[in-house]
Amino acid sequence: MRRIVILLVLYAVMQGIFLLGSAESGVPTLMLFGFLILAAYSVGELATSFGLPKIVGYMLAGLFFGPPGLAYVSKPVIVELAPVSNLAIALIAFLAGAELQIAEIRARGIGILKMMSAELVLCFVGVAAVIALLRGQLPFLASAPGTEVLAFSLLFAAVAVVHSPAATIALLSETKANGPLARYTLGVVLVMDVAVVLIFSAVLAAARALVPPTDGSGGVQMGTVLWEIGGAVLVGAVLGLFVALYLRFISRELFIFAILIALLGAEIAKILHVETLLTLLVAGFVAENASGGHGEKFRHAMERAAAPIFVVFFALSGAKLDPASVLPLWTIVVPVVLVRMLAIWGGTTLGARWAGLDPVVTKYTWYGLVSQAGVAFGLAAVVAEVYPDRGEALRSLLLATIAINQTVGPILFRVALKRSGELKSTG
Amino acid sequence: MSAPLLLILIAALAFLATHVAYEWLAKRLLIVSGAEYLVLGVLLGPHATKLVSPAAIEAFDPIVILAIGWMGIATGMPLQLQRLVRIPAVAYRLSLVEGLLTLALVATGVASAIAYAFQVPLQEALVPALALGAIAVASTPAGLDVAYGDGTRSAPVLRQIEVAQGMDGLISVLAFGIVMAWAHTAIPLTVRALTTTEWVVVTLGIGVVGGTLFHLFLGGETSPDRLFISLGGAIVLTSGAAAFLQLSPALAAFVMGVVLANSMRHPASVLQVLRTGERPLYYVLLLLAGASWNPDSNIVWWLVLMHYVVLRTLSKLWGSGIATWFNGAQQSVGLDWGRGLVGQGRLTIALAMDYARRDLPFADVIFTCAAASVLFTEFFAARFVRSAAAPLLAPLEQFTVTTSAVVDSVAETMTQRFPEWRSGDAPSSDERTP
Numbered sequence: 001m002r003r004i005v006i007l008l009v010l011y012a013v014m015q016g017i018f019l020l021g022s023a024e025s026g027v028p029t030l031m032l033f034g035f036l037i038l039a040a041y042s043v044g045e046l047a048t049s050f051g052l053p054k055i056v057g058y059m060l061a062g063l064f065f066g067p068p069g070l071a072y073v074s075k076p077v078i079v080e081l082a083p084v085s086n087l088a089i090a091l092i093a094f095l096a097g098a099e100l101q102i103a104e105i106r107a108r109g110i111g112i113l114k115m116m117s118a119e120l121v122l123c124f125v126g127v128a129a130v131i132a133l134l135r136g137q138l139p140f141l142a143s144a145p146g147t148e149v150l151a152f153s154l155l156f157a158a159v160a161v162v163h164s165p166a167a168t169i170a171l172l173s174e175t176k177a178n179g180p181l182a183r184y185t186l187g188v189v190l191v192m193d194v195a196v197v198l199i200f201s202a203v204l205a206a207a208r209a210l211v212p213p214t215d216g217s218g219g220v221q222m223g224t225v226l227w228e229i230g231g232a233v234l235v236g237a238v239l240g241l242f243v244a245l246y247l248r249f250i251s252r253e254l255f256i257f258a259i260l261i262a263l264l265g266a267e268i269a270k271i272l273h274v275e276t277l278l279t280l281l282v283a284g285f286v287a288e289n290a291s292g293g294h295g296e297k298f299r300h301a302m303e304r305a306a307a308p309i310f311v312v313f314f315a316l317s318g319a320k321l322d323p324a325s326v327l328p329l330w331t332i333v334v335p336v337v338l339v340r341m342l343a344i345w346g347g348t349t350l351g352a353r354w355a356g357l358d359p360v361v362t363k364y365t366w367y368g369l370v371s372q373a374g375v376a377f378g379l380a381a382v383v384a385e386v387y388p389d390r391g392e393a394l395r396s397l398l399l400a401t402i403a404i405n406q407t408v409g410p411i412l413f414r415v416a417l418k419r420s421g422e423l424k425s426t427g
Numbered sequence: 428m429s430a431p432l433l434l435i436l437i438a439a440l441a442f443l444a445t446h447v448a449y450e451w452l453a454k455r456l457l458i459v460s461g462a463e464y465l466v467l468g469v470l471l472g473p474h475a476t477k478l479v480s481p482a483a484i485e486a487f488d489p490i491v492i493l494a495i496g497w498m499g500i501a502t503g504m505p506l507q508l509q510r511l512v513r514i515p516a517v518a519y520r521l522s523l524v525e526g527l528l529t530l531a532l533v534a535t536g537v538a539s540a541i542a543y544a545f546q547v548p549l550q551e552a553l554v555p556a557l558a559l560g561a562i563a564v565a566s567t568p569a570g571l572d573v574a575y576g577d578g579t580r581s582a583p584v585l586r587q588i589e590v591a592q593g594m595d596g597l598i599s600v601l602a603f604g605i606v607m608a609w610a611h612t613a614i615p616l617t618v619r620a621l622t623t624t625e626w627v628v629v630t631l632g633i634g635v636v637g638g639t640l641f642h643l644f645l646g647g648e649t650s651p652d653r654l655f656i657s658l659g660g661a662i663v664l665t666s667g668a669a670a671f672l673q674l675s676p677a678l679a680a681f682v683m684g685v686v687l688a689n690s691m692r693h694p695a696s697v698l699q700v701l702r703t704g705e706r707p708l709y710y711v712l713l714l715l716a717g718a719s720w721n722p723d724s725n726i727v728w729w730l731v732l733m734h735y736v737v738l739r740t741l742s743k744l745w746g747s748g749i750a751t752w753f754n755g756a757q758q759s760v761g762l763d764w765g766r767g768l769v770g771q772g773r774l775t776i777a778l779a780m781d782y783a784r785r786d787l788p789f790a791d792v793i794f795t796c797a798a799a800s801v802l803f804t805e806f807f808a809a810r811f812v813r814s815a816a817a818p819l820l821a822p823l824e825q826f827t828v829t830t831s832a833v834v835d836s837v838a839e840t841m842t843q844r845f846p847e848w849r850s851g852d853a854p855s856s857d858e859r860t861p
Contacts (some may be wrong), residue, residue, distance in 0.1 A: 037664075
């Protein structure tokens with residue numbers, strides 16, 4: 001009840017303030033940032049009373065207050081708040097890296113790799129096949145030659161295999177789950193996140209060979225890819241060592257330090273043109289494993305710093321969704337989503353049996369791999385950039401698919417954690 | 428250099444400054460560090476190395492608004508009614524007179540100086556003069572914290588300085604907020620033009636709603652994560668809403684602070700969260716203030732600046748002394764406690780930045796006066812406080828030393844007479860009787 005009162009008060013406040021705004025007032029970015037923190041957090045809390053994860057509530061708040069709903073958070077505001085999303089991604093990557101301990105990699109690494117590879121192959125082939133088979137439903141592929149169908153199917157599949165580290169980390173932070181299922185799911189998501197950079201680059205290069213872009217630009221050179229990955233590892237390691245030294249010898253004001261490190265890592269990665277996620281992931285991993293036991297305190301500080309940022313990040317993700325775009329494409333979106341889920345289920349089950357994992361892990365890991373968010377959005381934008389004419393249509397299709405996966409994924413993961421008995425807190 | 432990287436470096440610098448320079452200088456040299464970041468800002472800014480461009484400064488506007496709001500709430504939070512009612516009325520009387528006198532004297536002097544120096548009608552000089560008057564009232568609490576720690580101050584003179592600093596903050600923020608409401612010219616798109624009183628009510632209302640929302644959010648829980656999310660959200664929302672309506676974010680956040688301080692069961696936890704961000708944000712504000720400073724060598728600027736400095740110092744020193752003498756309180760607090768109010772700091776810069784970022788007259792002059800005052804007084808704020816309080820505290824300290832010596836001596840004699848007391852096993856009266 002209190003949450004509903006808060007939302008009503010917030011609604012009344014926003015109405016009143018917009019009523020008093022003048023022509024010279026400009027875009028109230030800061031105010032809407034504060035509004036989003038409070039409103040999305042309230043909807044998130046409300047969502048838990050329906051057994052839904054908080055991040056679904058945050059996204060619903062974004063949808064409701066964003067352009068598809070009341071439009072308080074307009075498109076210019078979303079653009080102005082982009083640094084918040086970047087910070088969130090940086091924090092998520094660092095936290096994800098910090099979750100990986102060397103001992104755990106030794107214990108679970110093989111199982112994670114087996115599950116990830118089986119799932120990757122099935123998901124990639126399955127989704128590409130669906131697109132190729134249902135090409136008649138897509139105007140831009142209906143009468144295209146076979147090479148184009150192949151190229152765009154592969155590109156679509158390369159984006160479809162991506163998971164969401166953001167949703168996984170956020171849900172694990174929310175539920176405090178830390179059992180085998182949570183650890184294996186996180187492991188697969190993170191390893192896939194690294195693998196997908198390579199896969200996507202290779203597929204894009206192949207697509208360029210099959211269907212050259214009209215202006216001949218926008219391709220990805222092998223050297224660039226190598227630098228993006230190798231450079232990220234190098235920069236991340238240096239950053240991680242710096243953090244480890246700070247934790248060992250100073251270890252003060254970790255809250256502010258956490259925000260600064262996330263910002264600094266993201267900015268350095270941008271300037272040096274290396275993969276941001278991988279940079280922060282490596283930095284988190286090095287910091288955790290080289291800080292001599294001081295990493296846990298820092299991880300907690302970072303989780304605290306990330307809490308309001310996550311709220312706004314997921315609310316903005318919700319605000320970016322366009323439910324209207326899903327409807328016209330439902331005849332292809334629904335089969336793609338179902339086949340992807342089936343492939344993830346099949347792949348993880350196969351991989352887990354191959355690695356001889358616990359039946360609970362075998363049965364429920366796929367639930368946690370359905371989510372898609374930031375990385376997938378970014379890759380879809382790259383496709384649209386390389387192929388401006390047909391890529392845009394493919395991007396709409398991808399966004400419609402991501403919209404469903406992003407909404408359903410966290411709910412499924414929560415269900416899995418609950419059924420496996422790893423859900424310590426109902427949030 | 429890219430704006431985000433610059434912001435990170437500024438924040439990192441502020442962060443290091445907080446924990447290295449501030450504590451070190453405060454402990455060893457009794458110096459309140461901070462004003463040097465103003466100079467650093469000037470050096471980084473468009474007038475020197477051009478590392479921070481005007482466009483970059485403009486991009487930091489949301490951070491500036493947030494910092495102004497933060498300083499506002501930090502000024503309002505100590506005003507806890509339960510604590511305030513225990514303070515004798517005379518302390519408020521003295522503080523109120525000193526604050527109002529400073530406001531009136533500086534505003535009048537600066538108004539005539541601006542009108543004379545810039546050859547403008549007196550009416551045109553009123554808004555900047557009143558704003559500067561409000562800024563002049565503010566005094567930094569950092570001096571007292573550095574000189575005597577931030578715990579409870581039981582000595583009357585320290586308590587008087589503390590009360591006066593709180594009262595200065597109240598008068599300063601309130602007067603500045605009213606001036607901003609008075610200078611408000613924007614007409615709402617959907618309703619009629621509002622009067623000054625109505626804009627003031629709107630500012631106060633934003634603060635009250637911000638505080639209420641925070642409460643509703645928190646409920647009975649005290650988890651640090653929830654506290655941080657809701658406090659951060661409420662400050663950002665409150666400051667952002669006031670800035671959007673071109674009102675004073677400091678006043679709105681100040682009211683929010685007062686609401687929180689008086690309605691929360693454990694305001695100490697909120698204060699803890701506030702303190703975490705206060706000094707780094709202040710340093711960021713100082714650096715940006717330095718970078719956006721447009722000083723002029725024009726002689727007429729100096730006239731206004733001289734008026735500001737002289738009138739402010741006079742009203743702080745003599746105003747407090749005269750008020751004390753009239754109230755016959757010189758026995759307990761002395762006549763010089765006003766020295767403890769000479770230092771200016773976080774609130775002064777916050778209000779000056781708030782004035783400068785608007786399209787108001789003589790913004791550069793106002794900003795220069797405030798910045799110069801912080802530059803020359805904050806360093807020595809702790810020494811000012813010491814010089815005001817030390818003569819009155821000396822007998823107390825002597826008394827404490829003497830009492831301790833007597834207690835030690837008695838204890839030693841008793842121990843020699845009854846050695847078994849040393850181990851805490853005191854003999855009964857029967858045992859001691861021969």
